[in-house]
Amino acid sequence: MALVEIKDLRIEYQTRSGNLSAVAGLNLNINEQESLGIVGESGCGKSTLGTAIMKLSPQNAKLTGQIIFEGKDILKLKSEDVRKIRGKDISMIFQDPMTSLNPIMRIRDHFFELFKVHYPKMTKEEMIKIASEALLSVGVDPSRLDNYPFEFSGGMRQRVMIAIAICLKPKLLIADEPTTSLDVVVQEQIMQVLKNLKKTKNMSIMLITHDMGIVAELAEKVAVMYAGWMVEYSTVLELYNKPLHPYTQLLLESIPNVKIDDMELKHIPGSLPDLKNPPKGCRFHPRCPFAKDICKKEEPPTVEIENRKVKCWLYGDKT
Numbered sequence: 001m002a003l004v005e006i007k008d009l010r011i012e013y014q015t016r017s018g019n020l021s022a023v024a025g026l027n028l029n030i031n032e033q034e035s036l037g038i039v040g041e042s043g044c045g046k047s048t049l050g051t052a053i054m055k056l057s058p059q060n061a062k063l064t065g066q067i068i069f070e071g072k073d074i075l076k077l078k079s080e081d082v083r084k085i086r087g088k089d090i091s092m093i094f095q096d097p098m099t100s101l102n103p104i105m106r107i108r109d110h111f112f113e114l115f116k117v118h119y120p121k122m123t124k125e126e127m128i129k130i131a132s133e134a135l136l137s138v139g140v141d142p143s144r145l146d147n148y149p150f151e152f153s154g155g156m157r158q159r160v161m162i163a164i165a166i167c168l169k170p171k172l173l174i175a176d177e178p179t180t181s182l183d184v185v186v187q188e189q190i191m192q193v194l195k196n197l198k199k200t201k202n203m204s205i206m207l208i209t210h211d212m213g214i215v216a217e218l219a220e221k222v223a224v225m226y227a228g229w230m231v232e233y234s235t236v237l238e239l240y241n242k243p244l245h246p247y248t249q250l251l252l253e254s255i256p257n258v259k260i261d262d263m264e265l266k267h268i269p270g271s272l273p274d275l276k277n278p279p280k281g282c283r284f285h286p287r288c289p290f291a292k293d294i295c296k297k298e299e300p301p302t303v304e305i306e307n308r309k310v311k312c313w314l315y316g317d318k319t
């Protein structure tokens with residue numbers, strides 16, 4: 001069953017030099033207890049989507065469409081109603097935990113602040129119990145509740161962030177590039193933490209990343225974004241076995257091969273279009289090896305093929 005239903009979501013950033021179309025007509029469901037990877041190059045709109053679900057979009061963002069969570073349209077909720085959901089039913093972790101942790105607050109106070117918002121009557125003992133359990137579940141000793149963020153390494157800080165995000169048992173955890181700022185060994189440890197949580201807690205995870213390898217490790221479903229569009233949606237297995245969209249095919253080719261003689265990262269030729277003035281027709285056509293005439297003129301339809309979705313004229317009717 002769908003936990004979140006995103007319907008025709010459009011997000012434009014108003015800037016001095018014009019409006020930037022960061023998300024352009026997105027339709028997507030996040031199912032209960034399912035992990036969904038959102039992948040695509042930097043600038044394709046992944047974080048814009050994540051912050052919109054949290055209703056944390058910047059002031060210059062103009063949003064239309066619907067983000068329905070448990071029957072309510074988040075975009076229409078008053079801020080006091082959003083506060084009741086944020087941090088409790090929907091939580092988010094970010095690439096750099098230092099930006100989300102207050103450097104002059106002990107770790108326990110980060111937890112306590114959250115508890116006071118959602119459970120004003122909770123006793124101190126209960127608060128410590130829940131915070132300790134959350135820390136333990138991500139492999140941090142509860143004795144560290146008294147420490148300040150700077151007393152932790154990057155990987156440990158990310159664990160603490162995850163503990164704060166999951167301590168009130170959210171139904172949806174949005175993880176925005178949770179391992180990008182960490183070195184490879186610590187990245188793998190954080191992936192293990194997330195995998196563990198996925199097994200033990202009944203929550204959905206929306207994993208935002210530019211790394212297809214990370215998606216393969218954690219997610220069951222994947223949505224590929226390009227220039228504000230969702231160009232492909234499928235199970236991870238099917239996507240890896242048979243990518244449909246030319247952009248996905250190129251993204252998969254960009255994963256470094258484990259064979260020693262083929263370690264070089266392949267680059268997708270060209271760059272993301274200017275989202276203030278996106279190309280006419282298909283937004284990917286200037287980089288697409290299969291672009292035909294129609295691709296330069298008309299927006300491709302989103303075609304459903306056996307529970308998968310692909311937004312490409314190769315699968316549409318017109319030739």
Ligand SMILES: Nc1ncnc2c1ncn2[C@@H]1O[C@H](COP(=O)(O)OP(=O)(O)OP(=O)(O)O)[C@@H](O)[C@H]1O
Pocket residue numbers: 013014015020022040041042043044045046047048049058060210275
């Ligand atoms: N507050 C803002 N004002 C104007 N433009 C913005 C703002 N925030 C993001 N953008 C632009 O919106 C587009 C989508 O950005 P977004 O951060 O969502 O992409 P992303 O796929 O998450 O990239 P990254 O992986 O680099 O975070 C980019 O062109 C970005 O420059």
